[in-house]
Amino acid sequence: MDDSRTRGRSSRSTGSARLTDVARVAGVAPMTVSRALNRPELVSESTRLRVQRAVLETGYVPNRVAGALASSRSRLVALLVPTVAHSLFAEVVQTVMGVLAPQGYQVLLGLTGYTPEQEETILETVLSRRPDGIVLTGCCHSALTRQRLLSAKVPLVEIWDMSDDPVDMLVGFSHEAVGRAVAEHLLARGYRRFGLISADDSRGRRRVAGFVAGLESAGKGTYQLREVGTPSSMPWGRDMGAELLDSHSLDAIVCSSDILALGVLAEAQSRGLAVPDRLAIMGFGDSSYAGASFPALSTVRIDGAAIGLRAAEHLLQRMAQPTFERAGRSQDVGFEIIDRDTT
Amino acid sequence: MDDSRTRGRSSRSTGSARLTDVARVAGVAPMTVSRALNRPELVSESTRLRVQRAVLETGYVPNRVAGALASSRSRLVALLVPTVAHSLFAEVVQTVMGVLAPQGYQVLLGLTGYTPEQEETILETVLSRRPDGIVLTGCCHSALTRQRLLSAKVPLVEIWDMSDDPVDMLVGFSHEAVGRAVAEHLLARGYRRFGLISADDSRGRRRVAGFVAGLESAGKGTYQLREVGTPSSMPWGRDMGAELLDSHSLDAIVCSSDILALGVLAEAQSRGLAVPDRLAIMGFGDSSYAGASFPALSTVRIDGAAIGLRAAEHLLQRMAQPTFERAGRSQDVGFEIIDRDTT
DNA sequence: CGAGTGAATGTTAGCGCAATCAATTTGTAT
DNA sequence: ATACAAATTGATTGCGCTAACATTCACTCG
Known part of the structure; x- marks a missing residue:
């Protein structure tokens, strides 16, 4: 035989x-x-x-390599995220894959690491695999990236952001609106002297910009900004929290992720600072641990699972169509301020 | 034109x-x-x-699909992990991809979700892509999985576990040894009445078994076991910690992951239980947040980055060889008990 | 100056599969 | 029985690329 x-x-x-x-x-x-x-x-x-x-x-x-060549269908979906070492993006990856795997699609993962340059490099190699669909984090692409996406004629979902002119489909939320809403919320609760700890990525910066715009609109409040590297981590939060508290008198510290906020919380506890009476703390993301900390963390709820789910469903729908045409559809999944015990 | x-x-x-x-x-x-x-x-x-x-x-x-068919080199590496919604596995994914991407390899991600059945299904579709290499979490495969791996003639690294007969290459550590070492360590510090909170996956169970064996060898100590679902999360830890503390008088709670331990810590703080005097807490993994909690979490350090790095390097080395031959090499990266402020 | 060498480029023939259309078999109505 | 449609199977061809071998060309050396 x-x-x-x-x-x-x-x-x-x-x-x-x-x-x-x-x-x-x-x-x-x-x-x-x-x-x-x-x-x-x-x-x-x-x-x-x-x-x-x-x-x-x-x-x-x-041999699906041969099958893909013969049929021009790779049954591959490219999923590009900045990192998986962040619970929000990990959640998106889990959800997208959970929806696509039962439909026979496999996932080509790309880590873009928060920079448009890496995104550009990775997208180039990704396109050479002829994926049937692409899920791409963010809307701020380099000119070349955008042009490649437009000429690739591949169903595409941009996620985790809003944009006026999505390349194809879009599921996200507005980072400016988050920042503004947090500012208004905290001002209404009487806080005035803010510390901001933000990761140095473009979306974190847009939330900061929204926050600052919120303060200016209200004509109240002062702020001190500290940027930390990516990926965010609890030690970053603790260190920057310590620095801010050492050098400034603050009512509240607003963080660009829950994990940073947990670091600030630990620092406050180690100093014996009462939270939220002496210091309020606000996170971002509503990761699974946010509600379980003590005191429970106030944060901004982003439904990463919903984003992943809808992105995957839009993609499936479009990949099922025999002819390619751009949708130009945007979906804003919004956000929600969760007032727990640290504000 | x-x-x-x-x-x-x-x-x-x-x-x-x-x-x-x-x-x-x-x-x-x-x-x-x-x-x-x-x-x-x-x-x-x-x-x-x-x-x-x-x-x-x-x-x-x-078109790398055509290129792969013509050259029998896909430049694709399959990476199979239980989940990315767990910082330890996310770290492995980040490291493996960080090493492979510069060498021109892309990653096909598979989420096996802790069950051999899913692993079997996913491996089947993965093999049909003819990856140049495979990184696979764990050593407990179904008979069919093992047979497929053996006949596939693809360089393979099993990670995150030890085994007497690896399929090909192996980089990991012994879960039994971890459990035993933790038991000995905590007994030496005078703790006797233990609560165990473990995820219901095979490796967590082996750590529990090692812990219990450690108690039995020493002829000291009692334990109460609670299993939680996967993926582990802070709420699971907090809830199970509450249940254990409600129903038993305990010196220490040992968790199968840091995130569970953080949940227990939050529960202890909410009850005003002094940590570690009234209750000691032990995590697993030494995630980035373990050292930044307050009090800082005692845990077992697992160097996920080292595992990912070595796995990727072994794979690269083997993929560079023109002829396929099994290595049968195992590497134990070990672990380290980190005594911080919760024990 | 012709043979020999190595670098650069070209030609041919698949890789393993599925789209397409052709051929055959089966079933159904008259 | 006959005609026709539907279900099932088969033969051919090419997807876009690279391995393997063939050829060309410039250059060296006895």
Whole structure:
């Protein structure tokens, strides 16, 4: 049997069983095997069974590389996020993959690391795999990236942001609006002297800008800004919180992620500062741990699962269509200020 | 120009520029374009430049699907982890990708969700992409999975565990040894009545088994076990901690992850229980936030970055070899008990 | 100056599969 | 039985690229 499998194979062959090997064993044409595996409803019960037996006998593993080339369908979705070392993006990855895997799509993961340059490099290699769809974090792309996306004719969902002219589809929320809403909320609760700790990425900066705009609109409040590197972490929050508290007299510290806020909380506790009476703390994201800290963290709820879910569903819908056309649809999933015990 | 690009193309063509289009514009053979792009050192300076110009003019994006089929090299590495919604695995993903991306490898991500059944399903589809290498979390595979891995002849690194007979290469640590060491450590510090909170996955259970074995060897100590679902989260820790504290009198609670421990810590703080005097808490993983909590969390340090790094390096080394042969190499990266302020 | 060498480029022939259309078999109504 | 439609199967071709080998050209050396 092994002999029959390898006889006459050219030197370029990989040596493992192919469709034709299965076909020979099953006594049918290769095309029939292909159908039995990919579109079983087109094949009679009896041949389907014979093919299945032949597959087991030969140990055949389909070669989707060849299949993708022949059919121009890769069944691959590219998912580009800044990092997975951040619970919000991890949640998006989990949700997107949870929706796509049952539909037979696999995920090509790309980590863009918060810079448009890396995004550009990664997108280039990603496009060379001819994915059937792309989920891309953010809307601020380099000119070349945007042009490549436009000419690639691949269903695309931008997530985690809002934009006036999405490339194709968009599911996100407005970072400026978040910042502004937080400012208004905290001003209304009487806080005036703010510390801001933000990751140095473009979306964090836009939230800061929104916050500052909120203060200016109200004509109240002062702020001290500190930027930290990415990815955000609890030690960053604790260190920057300490620096801010050492050098300024503050009512409240607003953080660009929950994990930073937890660091600030730990610092406040270590100083014996009463939270929220002596210092209020605000996070961002409503990660799973935000509600479980003590005191429970006030934060801005972003529904990462909803973003991932809708992005994946939009993509599936578009990939199911035989003809490619841009949707130009935007969906704002919004946010919610969660007032727990640190404000 | 558009006319020349599309004239005579069969109906099956995708319509975008191909190697032959670039070749025509550059005035060279298609093979020369292929070389200019993939092995530029084999091509003269002048033709390389002409090809580059032609690529820009045509907007050519290489088709690696076709390239992979022709060369039997996909430049794809499959990375299978239970979840990315856990900082330890997220760290592994970040590190592995950080090493592989600069070498031109892309990552096909698979989430196995802690069950051998899902792992089996995912591995099947993953193998059909003909990855050049596989990084797989854990060593407890179903018989079919193991057999597929053996017959696939793909460089493989199992991580995050130890095993007597790795399929190929292995980088991990012993979960039993962790449990035993934690038991000995806490007994030595005088703790006797333990609560255990473990995720219901096989590796967490092995740590529990090691812990229990440690107690039995010493002939001291009692324990109460609670299992929680995956993925672990701070609320799970807080709820199970509350349940344990309500129903038992305990010296110490040992958790199967730092995030669970943080939940227990929050619960203890909310009850006004002094940590560690009235209750000691032990985490697992030494996530970035473990050292920044207040009080700082005692935990078991696992160097996820080292595991990812070595796994990726082993894989690169093996993928660079022209012939496939199993290594059968194991590497134990060990662990370290970090005694901070909660024990 | 002709043979020999190495660098650069070209030609041919698949890689393994599925789209497409052709051929065959089966079922159904008359 | 006959005509026709529907279901099932088969043969051919090409997706876009690169391995392998062939050829050309410039240059060196006895």
